Amino acid sequence: MIVAGVEAQPSPFISASARPTELLRFTTAGSVDDGKSTLIGRLLYDSKAVYEDQLASIAKSGINRSDGPLDLSLITDGLRAEREQGITLDVAYRYFSTPRRRFIIADTPGHEQYTRNMATGASTAHAAIVLVDATKGLLTQSRRHTYIASLLGIRHVIAAINKMDLVNYKEEVFEAIARDFQDLAGKLGIANVYLAPVSALKGDNIVIPSSRMPWFAGPPLLEQLESIPVETREASGPLRLPVQYVIRPDSRFRGFAGRITSGILRRGDAVTAFPSGIRTRVKSITTFEGELDHAQTGSSITVTLDDEIDLGRGDLLAALENPPQSSTAFRSNLVWLSSESSRRRDFYFLKHATRTVRARIQKILHRVDMNTLAHVSADALHANDIALVNVETTLPLFFDPYRENRTLGSFILIDPVTNATLAAGMIEAPAESSSSSSHPPAHSSSRSPAAFWIVGRQSVAETLARLVQNDGEDEDEGRHVQLVSSREFGSAQLIAVVSVLQRMGTTAILHLDHQDVTLKQAVIAAFGEPCVFHADLPANDAEAVAKMLEWLHALKEEQGKEQP
Amino acid sequence: MDHLKELEAESIFIIREAAAEFARSVMLYSIGKDSSVMLRLAQKAFHPGKIPFPLLHIDTSYKFPEMIEFRDWYAAQVGVQLIVHANRKALDEGANPYVLGTQKCCGFLKTQALLDALAHGGFDAAFGGARRDEEKSRAKERVYSFRDSQGQWDPKNQRPELWDLYNGRHRQGESIRIFPLSNWTELDIWLYIHAENIPIVPLYFARDREVVQRGNSILLLQSGVKLLPGERPRTMKCRMRSLGCVPCTGAIQSDADTVPGIIQEMLAFRKSERENRVIDHDEEGSMETKKREGYF
Numbered sequence: 001m002i003v004a005g006v007e008a009q010p011s012p013f014i015s016a017s018a019r020p021t022e023l024l025r026f027t028t029a030g031s032v033d034d035g036k037s038t039l040i041g042r043l044l045y046d047s048k049a050v051y052e053d054q055l056a057s058i059a060k061s062g063i064n065r066s067d068g069p070l071d072l073s074l075i076t077d078g079l080r081a082e083r084e085q086g087i088t089l090d091v092a093y094r095y096f097s098t099p100r101r102r103f104i105i106a107d108t109p110g111h112e113q114y115t116r117n118m119a120t121g122a123s124t125a126h127a128a129i130v131l132v133d134a135t136k137g138l139l140t141q142s143r144r145h146t147y148i149a150s151l152l153g154i155r156h157v158i159a160a161i162n163k164m165d166l167v168n169y170k171e172e173v174f175e176a177i178a179r180d181f182q183d184l185a186g187k188l189g190i191a192n193v194y195l196a197p198v199s200a201l202k203g204d205n206i207v208i209p210s211s212r213m214p215w216f217a218g219p220p221l222l223e224q225l226e227s228i229p230v231e232t233r234e235a236s237g238p239l240r241l242p243v244q245y246v247i248r249p250d251s252r253f254r255g256f257a258g259r260i261t262s263g264i265l266r267r268g269d270a271v272t273a274f275p276s277g278i279r280t281r282v283k284s285i286t287t288f289e290g291e292l293d294h295a296q297t298g299s300s301i302t303v304t305l306d307d308e309i310d311l312g313r314g315d316l317l318a319a320l321e322n323p324p325q326s327s328t329a330f331r332s333n334l335v336w337l338s339s340e341s342s343r344r345r346d347f348y349f350l351k352h353a354t355r356t357v358r359a360r361i362q363k364i365l366h367r368v369d370m371n372t373l374a375h376v377s378a379d380a381l382h383a384n385d386i387a388l389v390n391v392e393t394t395l396p397l398f399f400d401p402y403r404e405n406r407t408l409g410s411f412i413l414i415d416p417v418t419n420a421t422l423a424a425g426m427i428e429a430p431a432e433s434s435s436s437s438s439h440p441p442a443h444s445s446s447r448s449p450a451a452f453w454i455v456g457r458q459s460v461a462e463t464l465a466r467l468v469q470n471d472g473e474d475e476d477e478g479r480h481v482q483l484v485s486s487r488e489f490g491s492a493q494l495i496a497v498v499s500v501l502q503r504m505g506t507t508a509i510l511h512l513d514h515q516d517v518t519l520k521q522a523v524i525a526a527f528g529e530p531c532v533f534h535a536d537l538p539a540n541d542a543e544a545v546a547k548m549l550e551w552l553h554a555l556k557e558e559q560g561k562e563q564p
Numbered sequence: 565m566d567h568l569k570e571l572e573a574e575s576i577f578i579i580r581e582a583a584a585e586f587a588r589s590v591m592l593y594s595i596g597k598d599s600s601v602m603l604r605l606a607q608k609a610f611h612p613g614k615i616p617f618p619l620l621h622i623d624t625s626y627k628f629p630e631m632i633e634f635r636d637w638y639a640a641q642v643g644v645q646l647i648v649h650a651n652r653k654a655l656d657e658g659a660n661p662y663v664l665g666t667q668k669c670c671g672f673l674k675t676q677a678l679l680d681a682l683a684h685g686g687f688d689a690a691f692g693g694a695r696r697d698e699e700k701s702r703a704k705e706r707v708y709s710f711r712d713s714q715g716q717w718d719p720k721n722q723r724p725e726l727w728d729l730y731n732g733r734h735r736q737g738e739s740i741r742i743f744p745l746s747n748w749t750e751l752d753i754w755l756y757i758h759a760e761n762i763p764i765v766p767l768y769f770a771r772d773r774e775v776v777q778r779g780n781s782i783l784l785l786q787s788g789v790k791l792l793p794g795e796r797p798r799t800m801k802c803r804m805r806s807l808g809c810v811p812c813t814g815a816i817q818s819d820a821d822t823v824p825g826i827i828q829e830m831l832a833f834r835k836s837e838r839e840n841r842v843i844d845h846d847e848e849g850s851m852e853t854k855k856r857e858g859y860f
């Protein structure tokens with residue numbers, strides 16, 4: 001017998017610093033030169049997270065902008081070094097631990113793309129350190145950083161007032177900045193504010209209390225990081241379990257796998273499945289280790305249910321007595337991430353929890369001026385803009401407001417053509433949907449809806465979509481074409497999608513793998529018989545496309561005549 | 565929830581997410597400690613079902629025999645499909661690190677072989693066991709790392725990743741590398757192996773082995789590693805900190821012959837785990853170069 005595997009032997013003799021502990025994720029924000037790299041370098045160095053060979057390679061680089069023996073900022077590959085090497089300025093993740101805690105730092109560069117990067121780093125963080133240069137006081141940048149932290153739902157913010165050595169460790173300097181910061185945090189509604197006068201360079205108040213600032217009674221920065229409560233708001237919220245995956249090893253077991261995003265899941269609990277609204281009970285909670293009585297927020301588990309109900313990826317299990325909200329329109333904060341600007345009538349993919357739908361920005365309510373934090377109007381969103389918008393989706397989402405549940409309240413927008421991630425959204429509340437309201441529908445301009453019904457013939461559908469897209473006189477017209485495939489949506493969903501497309505005056509190209517008479521009737525009912533192309537197509541692809549284009553031109557001409 | 569449980573839950577979430585979103589996924593299996601952990605997480609993700617994707621091992625033919633033995637035993641034990649792929653053409657032409665140099669040899673036998681295997685299997689998603697704490701250029705790596713149709717990584721063209729909303733959309737020919745262990749450190753890996761009793765290749769444990777000192781590295785004298793003029797073999801109690809190819813992976817002197825022993829030793833370590841890998845001595849930033857070309 002070959003025994004290649006050696007089983008690890010459990011032993012009680014593992015020192016305290018090597019035992020599993022709590023995990024805290026935090027992000028750091030600061031402007032260029034505030035000392036962020038030095039601070040992180042200091043935390044990593046003092047907690048011995050930097051190896052000798054890494055230190056040797058820093059020494060070898062010959063760069064030292066600090067007056068100490070070692071330029072700590074280089075540990076994290078300081079901004080300048082990165083720029084010289086032409087490496088992208090991007091969020092970098094760093095790891096260190098103390099006997100009490102494990103830390104993950106989302107280190108966000110403070111200059112270019114700071115909104116995008118900071119939002120990214122803050123999205124998974126539980127706490128934030130905002131660096132303030134003591135010689136400069138609270139500047140516009142610090143306000144921005146604090147604002148973004150609050151927008152992304154961070155409830156614990158530490159203001160690290162750095163370079164205290166340059167102001168002779170004076171209490172008054174610290175006190176003045178601390179007051180300004182408390183003010184700002186209060187206005188932004190940040191629940192927990194911590195303050196630390198530090199010198200990242202000299203190591204004052206980072207790991208051990210500084211003898212040069214005896215007037216400061218609070219704990220040093222690291223101790224503050226070790227004592228911030230790691231419990232999230234979600235942990236005590238109502239049960240939410242988005243279904244990721246269905247596990248069916250055999251006909252006897254049908255499990256729904258997912259990660260609990262809030263609340264506690266208990267065996268025997270009554271739950272509601274969305275979107276179906278069906279009520280059932282949790283029959284078992286299965287894990288590799290065995291069955292559980294209950295599982296807490298953050299656990300990845302698999303549940304089975306008392307009833308055989310139709311449930312799949314994208315669906316949600318929620319507490320019976322405390323259901324999520326549901327809507328096809330939301331007021332959301334949006335951070336625009338892409339260098340491609342937003343377009344008013346574009347359809348995007350919207351990913352929310354485990355579900356992807358189509359969506360568009362129905363209205364930009366205001367943009368936030370990042371210098372003054374004032375609300376200004378905007379027609380389009382550009383890279384690093386933050387705005388409040390109304391978003392409209394083709395299918396209802398089941399959500400909680402972002403401030404209550406970061407997973408069920410957040411979404412991303414994806415470009416359907418390039419697949420780039422364009423924007424990150426945080427849902428505030430349901431909004432009035434343009435289609436359900438009594439307002440005239442979006443296509444009340446000169447645009448009229450039309451639909452093509454194409455069974456099989458995928459390349460015909462795709463060619464047609466491309467040609468119609470390029471055909472429009474103005475750019476806006478051309479963009480108002482939507483290829484929808486039965487591979488993306490089930491037929492019940494397709495009916496919902498089709499009616500939204502009709503209301504928006506879209507030229508909808510519906511591509512189906514198989515004939516579906518019920519759906520076809522629904523499309524004809526929605527668009528009206530004359531506006532739906534569903535004739536037989538010539539066998540030749542080019543001829544088929546030509547025939548459909550001709551039909552569309554004739555239809556538009558007809559519609560043009562009707563309108564004065 | 566302690567930090568290992570939290571990392572575990574996050575990794576399982578990532579693995580399930582990718583398995584659900586991609587048409588054909590595959591898990592890169594390198595036989596090392598990180599792969600062992602990743603494989604255990606995949607078992608957990610789909611329990612009581614089977615892992616819904618195959619494992620892929622890129623065999624350079626220079627792996628330690630104990631690794632290959634372990635691989636076949638463990639894949640059978642877990643009950644998962646294993647694909648082994650080698651760059652036959654390059655091997656037939658005699659590719660080896662002595663003639664080609666380490667970088668070029670890796671290029672043919674690892675990177676090219678990997679790209680061929682992915683293309684051949686039509687895989688649009690490949691799980692890898694890389695961690696962000698391993699190396700500078702990895703610190704910015706995404707959980708879903710986008711690769712163009714050549715399998716190449718463009719550090720300037722990665723998608724922003726917020727919350728746990730991963731964007732796996734891609735066009736025909738493009739693919740995504742998925743890193744479920746992104747947030748684990750080397751210590752976490754060992755703590756988890758300890759807590760979960762995960763089997764690992766015996767090369768990780770110290771025992772007396774025949775070695776030769778070459779430059780800064782200690783090489784095991786086996787599988788075609790030959791003494792150069794002037795070199796003397798000796799016996800040393802040593803172990804491997806990470807596993808690779810016989811000619812290009814160095815051992816470390818050590819007494820740690822149990823997992824707790826390894827953990828104790830790790831806490832005292834002052835050198836990063838890549839230090840003893842010959843392959844990374846080529847140049848600063850060599851990892852970034854390799855990644856751009858399509859390596860993990």
Ligand SMILES: Nc1nc2c(ncn2[C@@H]2O[C@H](COP(=O)(O)OP(=O)(O)O)[C@@H](O)[C@H]2O)c(=O)[nH]1
Pocket residue numbers: 030031032033034035036037038039065066067073078079110162163164165166198199200201202
């Ligand atoms: N005097 C003093 N200088 C500091 C302190 N922290 C950082 N610096 C210096 O400020 C400059 C910018 O620091 P760095 O960490 O690169 O800033 P970053 O751009 O925010 O990452 C460097 O020359 C540092 O040595 C501090 O506490 N006191």
